[in-house]
Amino acid sequence: MPSTPTPARPETSAPDGNDPRCIPHKLTGSLPVGEECIYPDYSATEHEVWRSLCARMEQLLPGRAADEFLTGLAALGLDREKVPALRDVSRQLQRSTGWQIARTPGLLDAHDFFSHLARRIFPCTDYIRGEHELDYTPAPDCFHDIFGHTPMIMHPRFADFYQKIGQAALACKDPAVEEGLTRIYWFTVEFGLVKNPGGLRIYGNGIISSSGETLNSLTDKVEKRPFVAEKTAAQPYDIWHFQEVLWIVDSFDHLETEFVRWAREHRLL
């Protein structure tokens, strides 16, 4: 199961087992949600990292990121000059799609992560990577989580689909079906492509948060297939290299409808 949002990553790397950010947390209590999220005392350097990351990403997005992603990003009105407050982002999500943000201390155990999604709560980190990690961080940080993930949660159909992913994951008891669900998560939330009027566009944050993957994903080097839940669920993926196959949805209505059909067939919804 994907226990967390996928970190930005280089073409080839390996997880750092000694990095505390890479160790999943099993919750022993509830996470602060929305207005309960306290704004950390960020340093000037941390705000500068946020500024740099936003500037770099916004150069890459036009003509590559999905219209729905860009619309969500604009509606969020994220501060580009300093790290946004989780409570402010949460308020915007709640107004748009009824989602909220919970502040997580880091990677979450899979059950804890999905139980939040099932309640329309997105677990979000509030720490930011170091200056030396602009290209790569081994674990999600608030740039990945806020800038990369929350724009799509502003989209009503994607927001409903994302909740259903959480609900289905909690209901899943069969390891083979669970593996299929993990792959669907990977190839949609993290590595999904969508048809837009202007052409093929990226909505998956695993692509959007990697400049290399962003540039690679829309080229002919990557085989693109129409999203069919059974086929996507049967497609293995490689965490540490560029994807060789990506899956295209016609729309987010298509994504949700197709996922619900698959989940119901497996008695997950």
Ligand SMILES: [Fe+2]
């Ligand atoms: Fe992610």
